[in-house]
Amino acid sequence: MAKNEFICDCNVIHQDVVDSTTKSMPDADTFNKLAEFFKILGDTTRVKILFALDQNEMCVCDIANVLEMSKSSISHQLGTLRRSGIVKCRKSGKEVFYMLDDNHVKEVFEIGVEHIEHKK
Amino acid sequence: MAKNEFICDCNVIHQDVVDSTTKSMPDADTFNKLAEFFKILGDTTRVKILFALDQNEMCVCDIANVLEMSKSSISHQLGTLRRSGIVKCRKSGKEVFYMLDDNHVKEVFEIGVEHIEHKK
DNA sequence: TTGACAGTTGAATATGTGTTCATATATAAT
DNA sequence: ATTATATATGAACACATATTCAACTGTCAA
Helix, strand or coil: CCCCCCCCCCCCCCHHHHHHHHHHCCCHHHHHHHHHHHHHHCCHHHHHHHHHHCCCCEEHHHHHHHHCCCHHHHHHHHHHHHHCCCEEEEEECCEEEEEECCHHHHHHHHHHHHHHHHHC | CCCCCCCCCCCCCCHHHHHHHHHHCCCHHHHHHHHHHHHHHCCHHHHHHHHHHCCCCEEHHHHHHHHCCCHHHHHHHHHHHHHCCCEEEEEECCEEEEEECCHHHHHHHHHHHHHHHHHC
16 A cells, blocks of 8 residues: 555655655745746747847837737736846836846747757 | 838837847747747646656656656646657656656756746 | 827736546556 | 556646736826
8 A cells, every 4th residue: 555645646656766856856936936937938929028128128119019019918918027027127208118137038048949949 | 100000009119129129030930939848848747847857767657646646637748748849758568757858958947946046 | 288108907808728537548467 | 358557638627818908197298
C-alpha cells in the first residue's frame, strides 16, 4: 500500500527520483509568480507591444498605430503589463509614454527568438 | 487627414517613431510563435513539470506524485509540452520517460527566476 | 467654459484552456 | 487468455481572458 495513495491516483515507480525531486522543488509561490510572468509574455499583442517598447518609449496612440489596433485594447494591455511590473510610464501633458521597466524582459525575449529560430 | 484613420481609432502623434518602429517589426508569424512559446511556459503545472524534468528524466507517474496531481492531468500537459517541442520522450516497456528537448527552456527559466527574485 | 483629444476603465461577449471523468491502448505478468 | 498497470485521449465543465463598446477623467486650446 503506497503511502501516496491519497494524493495521486497512481503509485510511485521510482521512489528515489520522486524523493530527491520533491525535495528540490521551490515553494508554490515561486512557481505561481514564474508562471504569471511567462503568461504575461504569452500573448501576441503584448509581445508586439514589448518589442516596440524595446526600441522607443511610446505613447498609447503611437503603439495603437504600429499594431493597427484600437487605443482601448492597447490601453488595457498596457495596464496589464504595468500591473505586472514589466512596463512603466511617464506622463507629459495629455500623453502617457510607456517604456520597459525591467531588462530581464529583453533577455527573455531574445532567448525566445533564438529558440524559435532554432526550431525552424 | 491621417493616412491611418481606417486602421486605428486615433491619429499618429509621433510619425517618425511610428514609422521607424513599424519598419523594424518582425512578421506576424514570428510574434505568434514567440507568444505561443511563452504561453506554454505560463502555467503553474507546466512550470513545475519543466522544473522537475530539468533535474531528471521522469515517467508520468513519478511526475504526478511529485506534483500531487492526477496522471491524466499530467499526461495532458506533457502532450502539450511535447507538441510544442519543449519536451521529448522515450519509451521503456509500459513506462514513458520525459525529458527537456531544448536547453533554451533552461535559460529562459533561469532568467525568469532572476526576474522574480529581483522584484521582491 | 466649451470643445477636442489622449487615455482609462467597467461591463459584456466570445474565445481559449486546465482539469476531471470515462474510456481506450499498450505492455507485462500470471 | 486474462488481469493489472502505465499512459493517452476525447468530451464536458468551469474558469480565465482579449477585444469591443460605451462612458468617463484629465489636459490643452480657443
